[in-house]
Amino acid sequence: MLELRGITAGYDPRDPVVRDVSLTVADGEAVGLLGPSGCGKSTLARVAALLHRPTAGTVVIDGEPARGWRHRAPREQRTAFGVVFQQPRQSADPRLRLREVIAEPLRAAGRSRAEAAARVDELAAAVGLSEELLARRPHEVSDGQLQRACLARALVPRPRWLICDEMTAMLDASTTAALVAVVEDYRRESGAGLLAVGHDAALLDRWCDRTIRWDSLVPDTADAS
Numbered sequence: 001m002l003e004l005r006g007i008t009a010g011y012d013p014r015d016p017v018v019r020d021v022s023l024t025v026a027d028g029e030a031v032g033l034l035g036p037s038g039c040g041k042s043t044l045a046r047v048a049a050l051l052h053r054p055t056a057g058t059v060v061i062d063g064e065p066a067r068g069w070r071h072r073a074p075r076e077q078r079t080a081f082g083v084v085f086q087q088p089r090q091s092a093d094p095r096l097r098l099r100e101v102i103a104e105p106l107r108a109a110g111r112s113r114a115e116a117a118a119r120v121d122e123l124a125a126a127v128g129l130s131e132e133l134l135a136r137r138p139h140e141v142s143d144g145q146l147q148r149a150c151l152a153r154a155l156v157p158r159p160r161w162l163i164c165d166e167m168t169a170m171l172d173a174s175t176t177a178a179l180v181a182v183v184e185d186y187r188r189e190s191g192a193g194l195l196a197v198g199h200d201a202a203l204l205d206r207w208c209d210r211t212i213r214w215d216s217l218v219p220d221t222a223d224a225s
């Protein structure tokens with residue numbers, strides 16, 4: 001189970017963007033988090049993936065509280081998460097070929113070139129990237145193709161939890177459907193849980209077991225509206 005308990009987080013400790021928010025994703029569950037632009041969904045998603053340290057509250061992963069954030073998180077907790085962001089161009093090194101973008105986590109973990117190549121081939125096939133596209137750099141592919149590579153990269157460590165932060169916001173309907181299908185295939189095979197953040201209610205309702213409205217997490221906001 002992935003638990004966010006009483007999370008307060010933001011960029012200015014005197015004025016946090018997320019205040020005392022709690023939510024839970026059960027093993028294998030797909031939870032959608034729906035809210036308007038700027039409410040703090042991405043910030044909460046980054047906290048959930050141990051990428052942003054909250055000012056208060058805890059993330060509990062399978063019963064164990066997070067033991068660090070970002071590079072200070074222990075490897076087994078960090079690699080429990082696969083994260084896909086809205087803007088693939090901000091999360092892919094422009095100097096790398098897509099093959100290397102996908103292989104990054106394996107290289108960082110010191111895996112052999114041969115092992116990395118085999119895993120990249122397997123994931124490239126799953127996300128629908130041809131050999132020819134794998135040889136290109138980010139500026140030579142479309143947003144959808146780059147996002148496919150970023151999704152493949154997120155799946156490399158075989159994460160127990162996927163955090164998809166507006167993964168399909170800038171993609172057309174067919175690429176959206178293809179990427180959602182890849183996530184669902186992976187979840188079926190691995191039993192991974194999912195937190196999908198977005199503002200497309202129809203998509204989240206179709207995709208997820210349940211969808212949480214941001215307002216319901218932040219009672220003060222609901223009272224004020």
Ligand SMILES: Nc1ncnc2c1ncn2[C@@H]1O[C@H](COP(=O)(O)OP(=O)(O)OP(=O)(O)O)[C@@H](O)[C@H]1O
Nearest residue numbers: 011017035036037038039040041042043044166199
């Ligand atoms: N690095 C940062 N430094 C300072 N403020 C930030 C930073 N990142 C986000 N913010 C602010 O925090 C608030 C919440 O941002 P966040 O990205 O979490 O919202 P969101 O709900 O995901 O929005 P969107 O749907 O537009 O992506 C916004 O007011 C934003 O301007």
